[in-house]
Amino acid sequence: MKYVVLLCDGMSDHKIEQLGNKTILEYANVDNFNKLAKEGICGLIHTTPKGWYPGSDICNLSIFGYNPKEVYTGRSPIEAASIGIQLNEKDYAFRCNLVSLDKNYETMEDFSAYHIDNDTAKQAISYLNDNLKEYGVEFYSGVGYRNIMVVRNKEFDVKTTPPHDIMGKKIDRYLPVGENSQFLVELIKKSWGLLSDKFGKANSIWLWGEGKKPTLTPFHEKFGLNGAVIAAVDLVRGIGKLANMKIIDVPGATGFIDTNFKGKAKYAVEALKEVDYVYIHVEAPDEAGHMGSIEEKVKAVENINNLMLPVIIEGLREYKEYRLLIAPDHPTPVKLRTHVAEPVPAIIWGSDIEPDKNTFYNEFINPSFVFNDGYKIADFFIRRYK
Numbered sequence: 001m002k003y004v005v006l007l008c009d010g011m012s013d014h015k016i017e018q019l020g021n022k023t024i025l026e027y028a029n030v031d032n033f034n035k036l037a038k039e040g041i042c043g044l045i046h047t048t049p050k051g052w053y054p055g056s057d058i059c060n061l062s063i064f065g066y067n068p069k070e071v072y073t074g075r076s077p078i079e080a081a082s083i084g085i086q087l088n089e090k091d092y093a094f095r096c097n098l099v100s101l102d103k104n105y106e107t108m109e110d111f112s113a114y115h116i117d118n119d120t121a122k123q124a125i126s127y128l129n130d131n132l133k134e135y136g137v138e139f140y141s142g143v144g145y146r147n148i149m150v151v152r153n154k155e156f157d158v159k160t161t162p163p164h165d166i167m168g169k170k171i172d173r174y175l176p177v178g179e180n181s182q183f184l185v186e187l188i189k190k191s192w193g194l195l196s197d198k199f200g201k202a203n204s205i206w207l208w209g210e211g212k213k214p215t216l217t218p219f220h221e222k223f224g225l226n227g228a229v230i231a232a233v234d235l236v237r238g239i240g241k242l243a244n245m246k247i248i249d250v251p252g253a254t255g256f257i258d259t260n261f262k263g264k265a266k267y268a269v270e271a272l273k274e275v276d277y278v279y280i281h282v283e284a285p286d287e288a289g290h291m292g293s294i295e296e297k298v299k300a301v302e303n304i305n306n307l308m309l310p311v312i313i314e315g316l317r318e319y320k321e322y323r324l325l326i327a328p329d330h331p332t333p334v335k336l337r338t339h340v341a342e343p344v345p346a347i348i349w350g351s352d353i354e355p356d357k358n359t360f361y362n363e364f365i366n367p368s369f370v371f372n373d374g375y376k377i378a379d380f381f382i383r384r385y386k
C-alpha cells in the first residue's frame with residue numbers, strides 16, 4: 001500500500017461576505033477535491049487538543065499521528081531539529097522572527113519583516129550573532145524571517161506570543177513574561193538599535209515558541225512504514241527529522257504563495273518508488289490567510305487543485321493499492337488572519353475506500369468519521385480503514 005498525505009496548511013475558512021457568504025473552498029474551483037470527496041470518504045479532525053493553541057506544529061503532529069499532549073515541548077525545538085541544531089537536555093530553543101515594528105517600536109507592523117528575503121535575513125542573523133555575544137546566545141538562520149535562537153543551560157518558564165497574532169497591535173502587553181523573561185525582553189530591545197534600518201524592513205527580533213528538545217518514536221517503528229516529508233517550512237521538516245523520516249528538497253519550494261506546487265507533487269510521486277508514505281505540506285493557503293488576502297487564498301487553493309492533485313492522483317494510480325489523505329492542519333480564516341482551534345474537514349480516498357455520500361469538499365461535508373483526538377486519524381488512515 002502506498003500512502004500520501006496532502007496537508008494544506010490553514011486552508012479551511014469561515015464564510016466571507018465578499019464571496020457572497022461562501023468560504024474559500026465553497027467559492028474556489030475545487031473540482032479535483034470534489035471528485036476525490038465523491039469517490040472517497042469525508043470526515044472531521046480535531047487537530048488541536050482542547051484548550052491548546054492551534055499552532056501548525058501541534059496540528060501537524062496530530063496528522064502525522066503523534067499525540068501533541070505526549071510529545072510536544074514547544075515549537076522552536078522542532079524547527080531547530082530541522083536546521084540540524086543539536087539541543088542538549090538543559091538547552092532552550094526560541095523562534096526568533098525578524099519583524100517590522102513601527103518607528104517608535106510600539107506596534108507590530110509585520111510578523112515577517114514584509115517577507116524579508118533569505119539573503120538579507122541571513123545577514124541580519126549573522127550581525128546579531130556578532131553583536132550579542134555577551135549574552136551567550138546563539139542565532140541560527142532558518143528560512144526568511146523564521147530563525148532560531150538557542151540559550152544553553154538556562155531555565156525558562158515564560159509565556160510568549162506569536163507575532164502573527166498581534167499584527168497592528170501594541171507590543172507592550174505581549175512581550176515575554178515569567179521566569180527569566182527579562183533576559184528575553186532585553187534581547188528584543190537590544191536588537192532595535194542593532195538592526196535599525198540596515199536589513200530591509202526588519203528592525204526587531206521577536207522571541208516566542210520556546211521549548212526543550214522533544215522525543216518522537218520513529219515513524220517507521222510506530223506505523224511500520226518508510227516515510228518521507230516534503231515541506232518548505234522548518235517546523236514540518238523538523239517533525240520529519242525527529243521522526244526519522246526522509247526529508248526531500250524540492251527546487252522552488254518557498255513556503256509561500258509563490259511555491260512550486262507542481263514540483264512538490266512530482267517529487268512526492270517520485271519518492272513513492274522508494275518509500276511507502278509521503279507527507280506533503282503546502283504552506284500557501286495559511287500565508288494567504290495571515291495576509292488577510294481572499295484573492296491569494298483562492299489562488300493558493302486553486303493551485304493545489306489544478307497543479308498538485310492531478311499529479312498525485314495519476315501517480316498513486318500507478319500502484320495497485322493506495323490511499324490519499326487530504327486535510328488542513330487548522331483553519332486560518334482570512335477575516336481573522338490567524339489560526340482557530342476548530343475541526344478541519346478531511347478526505348480519505350484510495351484503491352480500497354468505499355465512497356460515502358459526500359459529493360463535494362468543504363467545511364460543510366457530512367462526516368463519515370470524526371476524530372476528537374486528532375492524532376488517531378493516522379492510525380485510521382494507515383491501518384484501520386478496511
Ligand SMILES: [Zn+2]
Nearest residue numbers: 009010056329
Ligand atoms: Zn498551519
